[in-house]
Amino acid sequence: MRIILFIPLYVFCFIFIYGQVDYITTIHPFYEIMKNIVGDRGLVKEILPAGASPHTYELKASDVKNVEYKTTLIMGSPKLDTWAYKFHYQNRIELLSLIPEENLLYLDAKFGKNKGKRMGTDPHFWTDPLTVKILLPKLNEKLCQIDKEGCDIYNKNHQLFSNQLDSLYQKIKEKLSGIENKSVLLAHSFFQYYLKRFHIDLVGIIEIVEGTEPTPRELKEIIETVKERKVRAIFTQIQHSDRAARIVAESTGIKLYELDPLGGVLDRKTYQELLLYNTQIILEALR
Ligand SMILES: [Zn+2]
Numbered sequence: 001m002r003i004i005l006f007i008p009l010y011v012f013c014f015i016f017i018y019g020q021v022d023y024i025t026t027i028h029p030f031y032e033i034m035k036n037i038v039g040d041r042g043l044v045k046e047i048l049p050a051g052a053s054p055h056t057y058e059l060k061a062s063d064v065k066n067v068e069y070k071t072t073l074i075m076g077s078p079k080l081d082t083w084a085y086k087f088h089y090q091n092r093i094e095l096l097s098l099i100p101e102e103n104l105l106y107l108d109a110k111f112g113k114n115k116g117k118r119m120g121t122d123p124h125f126w127t128d129p130l131t132v133k134i135l136l137p138k139l140n141e142k143l144c145q146i147d148k149e150g151c152d153i154y155n156k157n158h159q160l161f162s163n164q165l166d167s168l169y170q171k172i173k174e175k176l177s178g179i180e181n182k183s184v185l186l187a188h189s190f191f192q193y194y195l196k197r198f199h200i201d202l203v204g205i206i207e208i209v210e211g212t213e214p215t216p217r218e219l220k221e222i223i224e225t226v227k228e229r230k231v232r233a234i235f236t237q238i239q240h241s242d243r244a245a246r247i248v249a250e251s252t253g254i255k256l257y258e259l260d261p262l263g264g265v266l267d268r269k270t271y272q273e274l275l276l277y278n279t280q281i282i283l284e285a286l287r
Contacts, residue, residue, distance in 0.1 A: 034074055
C-alpha cells in the first residue's frame with residue numbers, strides 16, 4: 001500500500017526537476033526582470049550579494065559550484081559583470097546587446113584629459129523602465145529558443161510586465177513633474193538612463209571610467225563647472241566609495257544624496273520598489 005502511494009509522488013518529482021529550466025542572473029535588477037518573465041516556468045537565481053558592486057565583485061568557488069551546466073546565464077555586458085563568464089552554462093544572454101543602438105547611452109567625458117571623448121557604452125540600462133521594456137521582445141525571443149514549451153508563458157508574462165513598466169514610467173513622470181532646477185552631477189554613470197528618460201539635466205560624471213578617480217586638476221574643473229551650472233545635487237551610489245564626490249560637495253556646498261541602482265534589500269526588493277525608492281530621493285534632492 002505504502003509503495004503504491006509513494007511511486008506516483010516520486011515520478012512526479014522526477015519529472016518536475018528535469019522539466020525545469022534554470023536561469024542564473026548576476027545582479028538583483030536582472031533577477032527581478034527575469035522573475036517577471038519566467039514566473040513559475042523555471043528557477044531564477046541571483047549571484048551578487050546585496051551591497052556588493054558588480055564592477056568589483058570577486059567570484060567565490062561556491063558561486064561557480066552552484067551553477068549547473070544546463071543553466072542559462074543572464075548578464076549585463078562585459079563592462080558590468082565580466083566575472084560571470086567563469087560559470088559553466090549552456091546558454092548566455094547579454095541583456096545590453098538586446099537593446100537597439102538608438103536606445104543606448106554612452107559615457108561622454110565632460111571633464112579632464114578625456115573631455116569631449118566617448119568612453120564606451122553605459123551598461124546601467126536597467127535604471128530606466130522604458131529601456132527595460134524595449135529589450136523585452138528580444139529577450140522573449142531568446143527564451144523561446146531556449147525553452148520552446150515555455151514560450152506561451154514567457155509571451156504572456158512579457159506583455160504583463162511591459163504594461164507594468166509603462167505604468168511605472170507614468171508614475172515616476174508624475175512624481176517628478178513641476179521641478180524647476182534639474183541640474184545634477186553623478187559620481188559615476190550608474191543612473192544616466194533614468195536621468196535622461198525623465199529629463200533631468202546631467203551636468204557631468206565625476207568618474208567616467210569606473211574606479212578611476214579624477215586628478216586634482218580635473219577636480220578643480222568639476223568644481224568650477226558645478227558652480228557655474230548651478231548644480232542642485234550630487235548623486236553617489238550606495239555600493240561605491242564616494243571620495244571624489246565628497247570633495248566636490250565639500251568645496252561647493254552642494255549636497256550629496258545616495259542612490260541605490262541595485263536594491264535587493266529592505267523596501268527595494270521588486271523592480272518597481274527599487275525605482276520608486278530612488279525617485280523619492282531624487283525628489284527630495286531637487287525639490
Ligand atoms: Zn556601475
